[in-house]
Amino acid sequence: MKENRIYDVIIIGGSYAGLSAAMALGRSLRDVLVIDSGIPCNRQTPHSHNFLTQDGKTPLEIATIAKQQVEQYESIIFENGVVTDGRFASEGFEICTEEGNIYIGRKLIFATGVKDIFPDIKGFSACWGISVIHCPYCHGYEFKHQKTGIIGKGDKAIHLSSLVHNLTDQLQVLTRGDANFEEEQKDKLAKNQIGIIETEIVEIVHKDGYVKQLVFDDGRTESFDAVYAPVPFVQHLDLPVNLGCELTEAGHIKVDNFQKTNIPGVFACGDSTTMMRSVASAVSTGNTAGAMVNMELTQEEF
Template sequence: MIIDCAVIGGGPAGLNASLVLGRSRRKTILFDDDNPRNAVTSESHGFMTRDGIDPKELRRIAQEELDKYPDVKIEKQRVQSVHKENGLFQIETVNGDAFKAKKIILATGFKEILPDIERVKEFYGISLFSCPFCDGWEMRDRPLAVIAETPRGFHLAKVASNWTEDLIVCTNGKQIFSADEKTVLENNGIQIYEQEILSLIGEKGFIEKIAFADGTVVACEGGFIAPRWEQASSFGLSLGCKLNSQGGIETDGLKRTTVEGVYACGDTLIAGASQLIIAAGEGSMAALSVNAAFIEEKFE
């Protein structure tokens, strides 16, 4: 059987894309290997009517809603390869199953590579986060730290300062700021620690101190990390999609990639763009674009 559209990735973008496709009566398969990037997160914020919801619960509700639409099927398995042959996308899973689709939506997102710092994974998702807009409110007015090993730390520090006046920046031994950037941060009361971090200190996921290799210890009660981002899958590259300057898949305003029949949405486009509501909206746009393409083909 040839389906209309395969959606790869079961996060907010892929789920919303599948919903719109199902409501448009397009035979759709959503591939979800149940390995979300935000698995460590206990609450999602910034989505009206769902502020503070557990991401697992959000996915459960979304999948339950998709069950209402007979043209949408959820395959809970990982896609291994995708290629185009004779105008159709050939999809193979790690279980050895094969599918054919007329169009494809990539919603696979990015994966985070955390700095190599002792105990960092214990605190990530509980008191250390990557997105101030997602988690800054819960940590407002506390002593916070920004941990960054790349120049992105300058922007992250400026954004994080919106929620606290007690902020430090730790570069873990890396020289990431220009002299002008250091001046800007220091003039705004943000102290910079360029020493190597020995370890993070705290209990049950809640950070209390940062210990540096030179013996310095600084107190903090939370903060933000600037992770390194990588595409979670190589499907875009293997299909020949062009990447943008941020390493995401390049699309136009309708979420069409540079490859005919391939669409992309959500975190797959921009590393670190982790706002739930934005990803869901982009999934909707990708699905609308797929549907519009089918309608135009029908009337050609």
């Protein structure tokens, strides 16, 4: 079904970044459609941290309050759906959903986040966001002074080790094969009493997502309380690339300081655009995207 209505802005993704963008636009009386699948990537995470006024609340609590507040702005409409395709149109952009609906918007904001690619380790996905974590700023304090592993090698492992070492002195790097660290990197780890385990991990033994032990492929087990894992990712949605949006070398949607992509009329915000994966960052970039889209609309109309 194709709607005849033309929205000022269509926002794809209704989590923190999308809601923040919507609020900025709703406060400027813009007609906004937010399309969201209702399946956030942090749905397993028990608590959100490092976000002023909301520290320690569950992600669902924060998102629920945010949506309730955004819903107070009458020019914002929410649609539960999965975007499957989109194209340029004379009015701006046509967006298609899995449910067979087609919506038209003058401007487009991607707040779609990313999809993490998990390693083939039994128990990994069940622990993700709970005790197998990605960010010391978001989760590190809760595991301070506890036995911690870092899955990784090379520069990423060294960088993460330097941050986590400030939180615990019980730290080991888990390379899942030959470490291949340079001598200088080995010296840094040794100087800070950080061990290296090169054996492949086959299972994470846990209770309700909380790590108890790692099982290695040689049969050995070792107890841990938390494991950092900087996993690779892909964009949740192919549409930005299909429309011509550039990606960074790391795979994020490339945006300028105002959250604009290289495609006119298309903006992006949240985890899909930055390595700073946090609620605070998502809200910030969403607010910027909403304000900049409104400014662009205003300049075209005034």
